[in-house]
Amino acid sequence: AMIDCATPDGEPVFRSRGLREFLGYNLEDLDDAESRLASTLDAGVHPDDLAGVKKAYAHSLSTGQPYARRHRLRRFDGEYRWVETRAAPMRNVEGVIVQWNVVCLDIDGEVRTQEELRLSQEKLARAGQAASLAELSASIAHEVNQPLAAVVANSHACQRWLTAEPPNLDRARITVERIIRDANSAADVVSHIRALFKQTLYPRTASSLGELIAEVRGLMADELRKNGVTVVVELDADMPPVAFDRVQLQQVLVNLMRNAVEAMSSVRGARTMIVRAQTSGEAIEVRVSDSGVGIPMPDKIFEPFFTTKENGMGMGLAVSRSIVESHGGRLWAENNDEKGSTLVFTLPVKAKDPE
Template sequence: MAQPDKKWLGTSIDIDGCRQTKEALRERERELSQLIDMVPGQLWRLTPDGEPTFFNRQMVDFLGLGVGDTDRPGMSRLDAFVQAVVHPDDAAKMADALDHCLVTGEDFSMRHRLRRADGVYRWMLCRAEPMRDEGGRIVQWYGLCHDIDDQMRAEEALRRSEGKLRELIDALPVHIWSWTPKGKLSYVNKRCLTYLGLSEANFEDLAGVVQELVHPEDASEAQRTAANCIKTGDVFRMRYRRRRRDGVYRWSEGRCEPLRDQDGKIVQWYGVTVDIDDAVRAQEELRHARENLARASQAASLAELSASIAHEVSQPLTAVITSSNVCQRWLTAEPPNIERALKTLERIARAANAAADVVGRVRALFRQSVETRDPMALASLVAEARDLMAEEAARRRVRIDIEVENELPPVVVDRIQVQQVLINLVRNGLEAMESAASDRVLRMCVRRLGGVVRTEISDRGPGIEFPDRIFEPFFTTKGHGMGMGLAICRSIVESHGGQLWAENNEPHGATFIFALPVDATMAPLSQGGPDSVGRPSDAERSL
């Protein structure tokens, strides 16, 4: 029987797709490995029990060792790793933190120092999170260490710099503070807090407390000034009284300026306050001393002048009286001796002329000179007078407001004499409001009216009791006054071709008005009457 032919059976399976898939997978793994090694951080992996199983290339290069290099007999890899590369001051704390995370499954986060391959320790921020399976069981720990040593050193340098700056600020003999752009108190230095008897513990309530520390008579003005500066961006500058920790109010000067960004927007306000109470009191004492000296000098000068006038005038007056008696005897004689009486009358005339010459010489002493007069803007003189009296106004808690009409023509005046008039009238206005409880405002208004420039100085005091007599020499309503100030003022104004008068305001206060001609060549305005200088006529007042 013949044997059947043997046959070979075979199959062919297409594995090209599988091979390509594996090749692609290997390529992905290679790219992932390169990516992990190129990440600018130190990546590592732990088993659920905490054994290191992977360090990326960045970490190996930094530490100078790999996972296998952490093997130590009788010690886990994790403990060996911590002991080998973690700073001794941080090792125990890091080990405890890792053990806690491995037990609880909580995320790990810690700053510590790692030893670089060259032996230098650098600060690291290390974080690790667990990867879990579908049942929630931890299968791996993945961590990242980021080098923050430069940041830590910069922060430390910044803290040292801030500490030195704070020490400097607290050591300066001034009180330093700051506001937010909206005016909220944001900082007060230690010296200021100590001065006021406050602490930083309740800083949120400090802003309200500081407002309460300002003297009640200055608080509203300080708030109004600060609010205006916050609104307009103007520099804050003011003198006010603050309550010290012992309850005593002392004069202080506060100044605050805004800090702006490149666009001009205010980002912060910085201010200083200086205790000037001793200086203010010294200035007050000096002012009193000057006033006393001025009054004594005036009294002495007046007494000397009076004695001189009396001495000069008494001789011709004595001659007049004596000659008059002699003339009377010659005329009453029987018969009357006319010839002798006429000679006596001649002597009387000579003596009277001598007395007139004495009076003329005295008047010449006070005659105003026109040689020192120059054309100038009256508005600038008003501003100078306001500046000169600003300190006294602040001391008396009076605000001086100025209103000047635009494009005023110049007037030809003696600058010193007109400034003397302005200062005298301003001082009278300040003194008139000494007893005013509120609304202490002195208003100075300069405007043109016809051919004159008219200046008005208005106060809110009690008004003028004797408006028709206040310009008389030696008439005064002040207990310490000599009654010469307004008389001299009127004399100066009239010597400039102007006129000075006063009016009572409604419901209270007074206004002193003086008008000076624009044209210096015009005749004295007193010759033309009050209407020529802008003073209302009787007909105008009736309207």
């Protein structure tokens, strides 16, 4: 520590050897100056810090309050180093200031380390943002790809019906209706993503979860058939309607059902998925169960970018949980007693206002 002692008006009268060596001159070298304090500050404090230091010193000298400030101070070799200066008044029995005792600490290493840490954190944050954007883009592409893939498949089917001899116009018409449905589904996903970034709220209307499950099952029919998965739907009778954003909940169900399909990809033999919706107190509970190998870490699969799949992005379940929680519900995972796992989410019967 470098020590300085000053008169009640702040004029230095003693400086320790360490401070003299740091500054590169003795206190007596300032005898011809009008003010030792002013000369020291003008010669040593960095120009960008000088006004603030003088103002703080003047305030302490006029009020008797302690002084504490970090600033850059010029060393004897011309290098500016960060220091922390603290000054406290010494008073006599009547409470009158008789001397100021000043301690100056060289904290340049600490400040530079903090600055390097801050820059590293900024770089890490920018890298994280870039990674998040890449992951989000992949997640959006994943969501839109499902209806677009159905549009392409149905377009090929429509072409076959129209080029048949004779053309099968009835089947072609049905296929065109499916194309329109799937194209609208893709458009809805895009519009809701745009609304997410604009913080636009879509109305939540009371609807049947059973109808939504049937709708998603139809959307995923080709994927389920291709993977040899049989879906069993079990619905409680007289389930009350629930208010939800249809497109968002459709995304949740697609993600959960696709997760179940992928969980059974290595299973030989029958692949069965059970989708059950039931009333549970003041909420509706939806369970998507598979007969796969189970989940090693049920609590971690909802963390962004965590995935157990070789080519997975780790975003689907994290986004799904956010959607469910925005509806006032919960989403969690549990392993089945025998084999496989179950993804469960709840929605309150009494709707939560959208945030």
